Amino acid sequence: MFEKNASLPHPRGLTFWIQWFVAMTLVTGVLGLLTWLKTGDFESQYRILMAVALLGSVPAYTLMNVYDRRREGSFTGLIRLLGGWSLVLAMLAVVAFITKSSELYSREVLLKWMLLGYLVQAAAFLPLHDLSRRYHQSLRENRKALIIGSDDLALRLADVLVNDRHEPLMGLVEAGTESLTADSRYPRLGKLEQIRQIIAEQGVRRLYIALPFSRMNEIERLYIDLLDVNVDVVWIPDLASLVLLNQSVSSIGTLPAIHLNECPLTAQHRGAFIKSVLDRSVALLAIVMLSPLLIGTAIAVKLSSPGPVLFKQQRHGWNGNIIKVWKFRSMRVHQDTQVKQATREDPRITAVGRFIRRTSIDELPQLFNVLLGDMSLVGPRPHALAHNDYYADKITAYMARHRIKPGITGLAQISGARGETETIDKMAKRVEFDLKYISNWSVWLDIKILLKTPLSLVSKDIY
Secondary structure: OOOOOOOOOOOOHHHHHHHHHHHHHHHHHHHHHHHHHHHHOOHHHHHHHHHHHHHHHHHHHHHHOOOOOOOOHHHHHHHHHHHHHHHHHHHHHHHHHHHHHHOOOHHHHHHHHHHHHHHHHHHHHHHHHHHHHHHHHHHHHHHHHHEEEEOHHHHHHHHHHHOOOOEEEEEEEEEOOOOOOOOOOOOOEEHHHHHHHHHHHHHHOOOOOOOOOOHHHHHHHHHHOOOOOEEEEOOOOEEEEEEOOHHHEEEOEEEEEEEEOOOOOOOHHHHHHHHHHHHHHHHHHHHHHHHHHHHHHHHHHHOOOOOOOEEEEEEHHHOOOOOEEEOOEEOOOOOOOOOOOOOOOOOEHHHHHHHHOOOOHOOHHHHHHHHHHHOEEEOOOOOEEEHHHHHHOOOEEEEEEEEOOOEOOHHHHHHOOOOOOOHHHHHHHHHHHHHHHHHOOOOOHHHHHHHHHHHOOOOOOOO
């Protein structure tokens, strides 16, 4: 069984360590050369610096998935490498600040090392990354696969194996009673009764069983029957009808466990800690840097119409707890018998309010919500309580959005699912993005969403 990642992602075995060793050897060499050229020696403080960098690079590069061959192409790999190297340098800066040792180092040497250290790593990364991909591709090509099953589940699995994993799929074996499809993209190699013959003739090394839970007895008999055959057996249970959150497989003692619904920030304690530190650090920095804008907006809102500067509304937070979300007031003070979303040309919105809503400046006070721990920089946007009550029984898994802290921005916002949700379908689309974010959460995903958020701030769908 697979072991579930309980904290940070684990390094990807030998591939990670080889590339890490080459990179750190080059980084060490660059620092030693720069120090020798500057001082004629590789002094002890630089040896300590290198040791700390080596120790810190393992969790930093693991967190950023720097050497994960399964990720996107070389360009994305270089971006991840830059993120990991930047994380190492940030950690070194913190250590130097705490120990008050920065004056021991030449600024010229450090600046050149920061730049050249990344460049030599990038120069080594490109050929090693390509070699790694080629090597693992050759392994996959020799691992011929076969699927038992020919219904929709089997075809979906075949598409993933061929298009995403690039495994050499020999074909499908009909298991007797499943509904056959007219899809002819993948060859039918015979019946289940011929499985041993098919495995031998096709040179199969991995067998996927794509049969439903209702046929568990057959699956068990098939598994036992194939124990003496030189083939890996993988069962793909049909869970497509379920809404899964952060699904995974692990072992509890000697018992296999399928995690259908688990909050990623509960399962990954270290990741949750890093997300919290990132949230509050960036929020505090943003408040300081944007303080002139915050003060100016507060004055403009106060002068635009009578009423308070801030609008505070109760929303559902983490695990459904009630929190008060802060925004700059963008509407005239009014009494509504029911909570109503803002619409285009809404008469309640002031002139100042229209501008700060369109530019999302009205959301900036939520930085204080983040600083207080009620919200996150990235997460599902919090909705009014009345809206949650309305949609909870109309959209499947709607309230699962609250399995993590709500955010100032989120995957839905950068994907175009923002603004008014006047139909059930629009809200369902937003929820779909929110659940996708929860299931695939990582620090790197948060960083990507934060970087893309400025591009989505000015939108025709924001009123």
